[in-house]
Structures are given as C-alpha cells and as structure tokens.
Amino acid sequence: MVRALCTTGNNEALKCTVHGASGVIAGMMAAYNIAACCFRRDRHLRVNAVVYSLLVAYELKQTLHHLDSIGSTAQECIQESSLPAKCA
Numbered sequence: 001m002v003r004a005l006c007t008t009g010n011n012e013a014l015k016c017t018v019h020g021a022s023g024v025i026a027g028m029m030a031a032y033n034i035a036a037c038c039f040r041r042d043r044h045l046r047v048n049a050v051v052y053s054l055l056v057a058y059e060l061k062q063t064l065h066h067l068d069s070i071g072s073t074a075q076e077c078i079q080e081s082s083l084p085a086k087c088a
Helices: 002-006 012-039 043-079
Strands: none
Touching: 012 043
8 A cells, every 4th residue: 555655657646745744834833933034043043043944945846746746647547538547
C-alpha cells in the first residue's frame, strides 16, 4: 500500500493536498515565531523562524511538483483519447 502511494503518478492530488496543508501549518508557525521574536529576543525563536520559513519553501516546491504531475497527467489523457481506462 505504501509503495503504491509513493509511486510517481499515483494519488498526486492527495500528495499535493498533504504538502499544501503542511506548508500552511509551517507558514503559521513561522509567522508566530517571527512575531514572538519581535517581542522576545530569544535565540530559539530566531532559529525556529528560519527553520519554519525554509520548510514553507520546501513544501511549496513539493506542492508545485505534485500540481505539475497532475497537470501533465491531464494533458496526456486529453491527447491520448484512445486509452480512456488510463484516464478514468
């Protein structure tokens, strides 16, 4: 089951949704740590802000990768109308 989920081309919408949600959560954590850093000058808040900001960039990259995979699969389905079972 895990191998089927992790295979490229399978469940791309699910993977895109998971990475998108992770990016939103990481963005909220980055915003909190940046705001907290403005009021408290703790070193761990600055480190957390940087780490969460990098995580947002990574999750954005992954989300766009899965969106691209969904788009390329849809284009293949439109171009290859002789294989309707693949597109269903």
